[in-house]
Amino acid sequence: MELINHNSCFSSVLACVFLTICYVGSLYVWRSKESRDHPSTIKKRCFSVFVMMLLAPIFTQYFLSDPSDIYEKMGLRETALFKALLLPLLLTATLFLGPLTMQFFSGGWWIYLEPMFWISCWQDLVWVRNHIMAPLSEEWVFRACMMPILLQCLSPMTAVFVGPILFGIAHFHHMLEQIKGGCEVKTALIISSFQFTYTTIFGAYSSYLFVISSPR
Template sequence: MAVKQFIDNNTCIFSILACIFLTFAYVGSLYIWRSTLNRDHPSTIKRRFFSVSCMMLLAPFFTQYFFTEGTLVKGDVYGHLGLRAAGVVQASIVPLILTAILFLGPLTMQFFSGIWKLYAEPVYWLSSWKDWVWVRNHFMAPLSEEWVFRACMMPLLLQCLEPITAVFVGPLLFGIAHFHHMYEQMKAGFDFKMALMISSFQFMYTSIFGAYSAYLFLRTGHFVAPLVAHMFCNHMGFPNFSEVSQHKPAHQAVIIVAFLAGLLLWCLLLNPLTDPALYDNQIYADT
């Protein structure tokens, strides 16, 4: 009890330290296996699935331990982790639509390229689920990352930081966590400078996405909201702007308009489509 009281009296320090610990524990869990195989080998992926699954099981208990009495007064542990029944349907659909609007340009390119027809083929989805790399990128990575970095970290940061500050601080840890790919790239043959450049870009991109994901979690109060957005973004990847020039001139004009319209509509709809009242979000209703 004395230890718990000491933690409550130093909430901010311990909340941030707990988030830092979770970050290093998550990344460290990926490297506990000794292997010369690359990250895309099925054996490596399966082992890492086990590691992050263990992290997902342990992280909420770790988070709960650092909750203060003031935090628990606002709602139970499940509510703080974004596990609520109220508003879950909206949280599963609306953030996905909002994110798709942001990717209107890339989606338009996919339409002109005929990729949309592929999505209608059941064989495509069946074969994808047999591909370990696809399952990792589209399912396990978003699931484990959103659970640890959003559901388990954001409530801790919100104990001592203003909501808007927490939205940008948490994703920095999320971005830093992706620097471990630098080791993988050097292992694959990239020199230090190139690996650093690639990892720095990944840090920037994942930090920006992390802020958006954290915002979705904060506003909706649901774990599923950032999860579906993350899955969709991983599927789409970073927009390939150079691909625009590969389309017909008439299509290029439509694609450029789609890029601009998507960004504008996303900016206009971000707040109204993430209104806490829409998701019955009582815990973070004032954000």
């Protein structure tokens, strides 16, 4: 008798909850008294999420009722590739049109043409974590690996909102670190609640892009 009903929405959502717990839990497998911005902490956590990025597709394959063409379902495909690249880029550029326009007219965008700017960025572990590892691992795990599991039993628009809620909840672990750093519980809760709100909204936007850029 099969222990897990792969066609069950409950099983699919539960699988995504478990994947969320594993992702967040991987950040805390290291025993350290250092802050999250300490170089050693950043290196260890980057390694943890890298391992999660390797394991997540295996997890996704197991919980898909039809694991054929798994990488295509995860967004790694040649079909409609131009659409998948161009449409999210245009929509996101439109979303940030205000700041982009201000930078253009102020001349601030010239800094991105300076090689030393990028060299200094790559030498800053906090920058690498915030701009490379965190976005890459989160989009891979919470979008590419999680959305196919949800889409097999939920409508696209429902999946667009269910997945991001888990994505937002995953950021509540920062509350513990803020309290540990001396922040009051009430203040930490307010900060984390705000972070939950905007990460959930962004997650919904990102998931929406994942759905509309799909060839199906």
